[in-house]
Amino acid sequence: MLLFLKLAGVLAALYLAAALTMALLQDRLLFPRWAVGPSLALPATAEQLTLTVEDGAELVGVHLPAKPRPPRGASLLLAFGGNAWHAAELAQHLHWRCHVGSP
Known part of the structure; x- marks a missing residue:
């Protein structure tokens, strides 16, 4: 049970990090000047x-x-x-x- 909670916590942290990264970089992702x-x-x-x-x-x-x-x-x-x-x-x-x- 403890392993499951640790795994769920790691997955939730990864999801939040990905969502935060996309939110902070949304202008660069939608309007790619480099391309x-x-x-x-x-x-x-x-x-x-x-x-x-x-x-x-x-x-x-x-x-x-x-x-x-x-x-x-x-x-x-x-x-x-x-x-x-x-x-x-x-x-x-x-x-x-x-x-x-x-x-």
Whole structure:
């Protein structure tokens, strides 16, 4: 019986240690910056924008201007990259889709 209690205690301690480790490292586990390669260069017409909010955090984005004269009433495309996307990579993709890859 004593061996069973010791084993249960060790297993409970291991479980709590694993849960605590995952809780403390959850940002790194969900958003693995180490898994993302180097960023691509922005398209020539792109402009990087940075907005600093009250708590000091920085929001970084990329502005891709439309073709020289967008048609009247043209829509604005606002895109957000998913987990582990570089803004420059998304800008390259959108630039290709909207300018190069368009029919």
